[in-house]
Amino acid sequence: MYPNPQQIKDQKIYSRMGVSDGEFEKITEHLGGRLPNYTELGIFSVMWSEHCSYKNTKPQLRKFPTKSPKVLQGPGEGAGVIDIGDGLAVVFKIESHNHPSAVEPFQGAATGVGGIIRDVFSMGARPVACLNSLRFGELSNERNRYLFEKVVKGISAYGNSVGVPTVGGEIYFDDCYNGNPLVNAMCVGLLKHEDLQKGVAGGIGNSVLYVGSSTGRDGIHGATFASENLSEESESKRPSVQVGDPFMEKLLIEACLEAIQHPKIIGIQDMGAAGLSCSSAEMAAKGGVGIELNLDLVPQREKNMSAYEMMLSESQERMLLVVEKGYEAEVADIFKKWDLYAVNVGTVISEPILRVKHKGVTEAEMPVQALTEEAPVYYRNSAEPVYFQEGMKRAASVSAEIKEQAEQKYQNNWMDILKDLLAASSIASKRRVFQQYDYMVQTNTVAGPEKSDAAILRIRGTQKALAMTVDCNSRYVYLNPEKGGALCMAEASRNIIASGAQPIGVTDGLNFGSPENPEIFWQIEKSVDGIVAACKAFDIPVIGGNVSLYNERSSMGAVFPTPIIGMVGLIDNPDHITTQMVKHAGDSLILIGGNEQAAFGGSELQKMLFGAVYGDCPGIDLDEASELNKRMLEAIQQGLVRSAHDVSEGGLAVCLAEKLFGTGFGAKISYEAEDPINWLFAEGGHRWVLSTAKPEKVLALFGAHASLIGEVLAEANLELWGENLPVASAEQIWAHALDHSVEVAN
């Protein structure tokens, strides 16, 4: 029924699975000159897809600093692990589910959440929080509204049911994401050091246990699908999208966390992308052993499944365990308590090969190293794009053009500009979204969405708390990938610091177009360089992440380069927990950081006035930013800071407004700015606004980097140089803008 090896070669059937002529030759070499059969070819094609092998980005990923004395596990396992003291460690990772979400938004997003949660508990950690970073085309388009609403429903349905709070995230809308939304999910977990698990096989003769849902035909070739451009035909790949069962996942979490306490468990890994193939090959490769699978024993939910289908299925909520021989029944009993089966489907063998048997026939036999470490690596060509060169030429005139338009359209009425910015979908409150997420379950959430710059969770039984955020301004990265990459890192660090935490690690979700296009590859290279520079300046390691390429729709081109930074920070003392809203009338408002680097290229105001972004993105001095991070944390730890909020999209004016919402307070801004529009609305630099009862101490600590700009008022008005805006009317606009964008259009 499947083509035979000779037909595969002669008719180049491998190219349909995304395998190139050169790669097909290499596969043949790895098999000692033998042509692969259809099952083997299928397994190679998923294992060598970008999604599983990072073959286009490995040389880039190697640039990240991945070590610090606290890193217990860097990239390469299900998720990275960092020591946080008290015998505890934090585990986290981000992952994309872009392609599935483009064709089946509800299940695509739901299974994205499920997948990343499994990555975290497969390390032995209890998942304690989820975050997500979403990108859609503008909401004026009906398809985009559909994708947006369904993706949010998918995350809500899965996350709420599985009982992991969704505590934070970010959402942006831009037409570059038309038809190719980005759905990146991050999960954070906690474990005791002694519970740390690895996805490794070992001990010849030991058993391979299959746990969780049965295998069906859903998601076959999902990883391959995720490694090619989206097209009109992508709709036909809907069967490549998996279907999630959060109830099964919840049982798996409880059962696996109980099972890892059993001393005879050698390794555990999630069956994620490329399902049974990837988990078995990777576990064997890491252990320097082989695995023989008997597919007759695999629990199946559909009839007459072939070896090819079972090996490539991406049915969700499945795990693979390696257990010492003789203890299979004891481990199976733990799963039985949770109504799950743990079935012995294979054996660890000494030959380093993956051997697959089905109905008495050996269906596949491949060296595990060939499937994993020896996957091809490509050094792609890179070329500076024309748009970038033109942007640099236009950069000098951006500011003058903004001023001219603001004068023409708004007669320089700053409050009117502010009100329109607050209604911009990227700035408007996201409560429409986060109210659909249970952000409190597990009762650890100290600061959920829109409370602090980072979400904050206390760690039960300790004085500690974790802060977490996801950040990426892809407009900046598009205009100038290197500076933009550094800006994303800087913003994430500001958010973590503003919450009172010390940043301890990063996971990066790199979303780009096709690496085969030299201009796209240049974006990848440069933005990684920017992130690396910031990681080094701030001394924060990257402990894992995800790469999603081919985010292009043939007719529309690539999405903006979107390297999402997921950052986690540690708070040692609950007194240091800091939120963004002002707290007391009479407190001083102080701006930290200068706006020398601030600019309008890629700003929300530019987008609003011109409908597009162009020029160069704002700048940042990383050494200065690093120094400011340290002093800001010092100020918080000394108890000088009553609230802190970073200056990002929309600039200082939006930051000030957001600090007042929901508080009942107002603010009077007395600082006389030389260049008002720049001071109020330009973006970039490394800035926060804090409120304090001890302004002299703050000013002394920061020196020239701080300026007193005003004070908190008891009346809920924003007073700015003689103009007056009631906070309630501004808040009304901000709170409901997203509802209007979705509902009025519908």
Place this chain on the structure above:
Amino acid sequence: MKVAVLVFPGSNCDQDMLGAWQLMPKVECQYVFHSESSLEGFDVVAVPGGFSYGDYLRCGAIARFSPVMKALQEFAESGKPVIGVCNGFQILLEAGLLEGALLRNEGLSFICRPEKLRVANNHSMFTSAYSENQVLEIPIAHGEGNYYCDAETYARLKSNGQILFEYENNPNGSFMNIAGICNSKGNVLGMMPHPERVVESLLGGTDGLPLFHSILNFCQHKTA
């Protein structure tokens, strides 16, 4: 005093419920798995929120057939306090321990946010530590919390003082703003809002604490 927190496959507020009880003085609390058939020795049973059996078929519809539910029926008949929150409320309704039904939220979306509640009756074993008409802020987190009953049932609930909590700003379409009710004997409470989430000021409020204190007071007076 001994408190049982029931755990069904898919319960996910069990840890939160246990955590809230652990803050109470002289209370011993433990999980009781759905497969157990006895609740002997316990003074209070809490049925926590979550998605028991994935909420498949209908919220709470499968959980009510768990072995522990038979024991819970007997426990409730003995007059001891039973509290069901969110999915726990749904299970108690399915089991027939409370009257009415919970429908999908009016807006068809899951809603998670702090919500203002009014204590409609403070003469119950669950609300005695609140003052009458006290307004509380307690979070909700549900997709199917739209309480419904017919007019006749409502009249009975109302006249018996079985409506313990009402929403100030009805978030989900619940009939007559009902957020929490008890049975006619007054010892079984079901409510959609989560009192166990507001028992520590670090997490944003303590309006849930008096509910736990009320139950504690009741049990202590009974033994005294």
